[in-house]
Amino acid sequence: MTLPPELHALLEQIDACERDAERLVASLDEPALNQPTPTGGWSPAQCITHLTLMNDFYLRGWPETVDAARARGGTSFIGLRPTPFGRWFARWMEPPAKMKTKAIARATPPPTIPRAGLVEAYKASHDGYRVLVEAAAHVDVNRIVRPNAIIPPVKMRLATVLLIIPAHDRRHMWQAERAARHGAHRSS
Numbered sequence: 001m002t003l004p005p006e007l008h009a010l011l012e013q014i015d016a017c018e019r020d021a022e023r024l025v026a027s028l029d030e031p032a033l034n035q036p037t038p039t040g041g042w043s044p045a046q047c048i049t050h051l052t053l054m055n056d057f058y059l060r061g062w063p064e065t066v067d068a069a070r071a072r073g074g075t076s077f078i079g080l081r082p083t084p085f086g087r088w089f090a091r092w093m094e095p096p097a098k099m100k101t102k103a104i105a106r107a108t109p110p111p112t113i114p115r116a117g118l119v120e121a122y123k124a125s126h127d128g129y130r131v132l133v134e135a136a137a138h139v140d141v142n143r144i145v146r147p148n149a150i151i152p153p154v155k156m157r158l159a160t161v162l163l164i165i166p167a168h169d170r171r172h173m174w175q176a177e178r179a180a181r182h183g184a185h186r187s188s
Contacts, residue, residue: 006080007133013166014126020173021048021119028180030115037182042109047176048122049109051169055125057107058149058165059132062158065146066135075140082142086160093167095174104150129165136162 003011024044025033033045042050069075082090092098141158148154 003134003137004077004079007077007136007162010133010162010166011130014129014169017166017169017173018119018123018126020177021122024048024173024176024180025115025119032180033115033118034112035179036111037179041179042175043113044176044180045113045115045118046109046111047172047179048118049113050103050107051172052122052125053107053109054103054168055129055165057104058161058168059128060149061146062132062161063128063135065144066132066139066158069139069144070135075143077137078140078142080141080159080163082157082160082163086157086163090160090163090167093164093171095171097171097175132158133162 002008025048028044034043036043036046136158139158141162144158145155146158148156
């Protein structure tokens with residue numbers, strides 16, 4: 001089955017983030033990859049690891065929720081229409097970061113991360129997202145809701161989650177590239 005254009009675009013966005021990560025990691029040696037900014041900002045490796053951790057966290061419970069919706073039947077994809085708050089949240093995730101926020105403990109990366117396997121783990125964190133996007137072609141993503149991964153009392157539409165993950169990835173890839181440029185300027 002061919003994916004609707006909106007869903008296909010989401011997969012293209014994830015592919016672009018993965019290419020950015022590959023390019024960035026290939027351009028840095030391990031010390032530069034783990035060099036935090038002088039102001040205490042994350043290193044490029046920490047940014048990528050944070051994404052790996054958050055992608056896994058954001059996706060928890062969604063495959064089962066979508067499977068249950070598909071089993072009930074009677075719906076299909078009719079476009080991505082998050083709530084006004086969901087739309088705002090997805091836009092807020094986009095780079096450049098408008099406000100610094102503290103990561104949840106489960107998604108806070110360690111201070112040093114080995115280069116080996118960094119990009120592979122990041123790419124693997126998108127496997128579940130890709131499956132979810134493909135499953136979304138068979139459900140109304142605007143009617144499927146579950147508790148927010150970070151603030152459980154807040155319900156989130158699947159449409160919002162599908163938009164947030166690529167936006168969050170772009171945000172931290174932007175941060176990783178800035179950290180890498182800053183490190184390169186410091187050493188020259």
